Amino acid sequence: MPLWLRIPLLLALLIGGYFGLFALLGVALERYFLLMGFGPERAASAGAAMALGAEITLKLTLISSLAGLVIGVFAGMFRLSRRLWVQLPASFYIWVTRGTPLLVQILFAYNALPLLLQPLWPAAQQVLTPYWAAFIALSFNVGAYNAEVVRAGIQAIPKGQWEAAWSLGLTPADTMRFVILPQALRIVVPPLVNNVVALLKDSSLASVIALTELALSGQRIISATFRPVEVYLAVAAIYLLLTTILTFFTNLLEKRLQVATR
């Protein structure tokens, strides 16, 4: 198949699969809740609410991990810089983010950040909805962990590569861009994937700021039905399903990026 046909086809398949997954999930959940003795109307609404929560969880994880990847690559490179004014802020950011719990960071992004930003940006409180506050906290959190992964990847490239590139007349920046990073990024794919899977599960902490993702949509159903066992079982199963799907795709990616000589 030619490339111009393959790419749109693949995209359509992905988008169709995405919506199909959550529609199917809603139906499956409804069946499950019916089986567990929920009333028909409650089962339908609980299924729909949890499917929506699952979609929010996945979407939040995907955009946060993309932003976290960009943050991580830059913070990881900056951390290795010899210029102190580049290196110190990156080290400081990684130190603070890895040294504080994500739960605190999420609460901070939602409850404290708008107040701190208010003098500069009066609309902060309206703009930083639970969704965007969670996005900021999650992407900066995973960014710090990614930064350390990227740093380790860069340091894993043998010194001879640098020397060879320099002897060919490449500038340090060009060496980084064209020689070191492409190799390092391949090495770091598995640990980066690990961070994304961890992020998907950690996103459940956003329930504390009343973001109706999967965990909170489950809790809401529990408060109305007083049935924690049935609902938490379903919540856990959906997390497992989402992480499984995520690792399926990232495994494909890993295979494609594998270096032939290794």
Add this chain to the structure above:
Amino acid sequence: MGLAQVRTLDQIKRSGEIRIGTEGEFPPFNYFDQKNQLTGFEIDLGNALAKRLGLKPVWITQAFDSLLIQLNQGRFDFVIASHGITEERAKAVDFTNPHYCTGGVIVSKRGGPKTAKDLQGKVVGVQIGTTYMEAAQKIPGIKQVRTYQKDPDALQDLLAGRLDAWITDRFVAKEAIKERKLENTLQVGELVFQERVAMAVAKGNKSLLQALNQALADLMKDGTYAQISKQWFGEDVRCK
């Protein structure tokens, strides 16, 4: 922090919308119903109050333990989420006149403790951050008070036999027993304490406080309140 953007009644009226904070996990007062819509006694009452003030209600749900903090930060104009009036809370926010009265009851398995006296040497479960927690801690002779994030978690441990009793709001207990059809398993014991429940506005927001009190009094007088209350509880729950 002194940066709070608390809106006065004039500012609210100019915007045409009143932002109301609630928890959304406390049936039958405020919760998400079978159609996943925010509903309950307090939601109906809040909507009626907004209508009385000529404003459009905008509902915002937040975790119970952060509602009063965010109220003072101006995230919403007032909170209606079954807050029992306590001295400590009254230091942080201003309470309206109570919009209903209730009490904490002892719930246990049939044959279990029914009165505060029966609780001697027993393990009791409560929801964290609530007035029931404070009340349970004051009952003398209790072996242990366990705190739970949510009432359903406490109920689950009671059913599992890990708790001797669960102390909660009497209407919540009724709703839980009805919803899970536990009439033959559980019993509702005596009222451990009485409680006046009110809405809250940010500290010092006098214009809004007066307007809410006036609107509440009007609804109680013209029969709207009684009608909403009967619909949810089959009785008038205003403080006598």
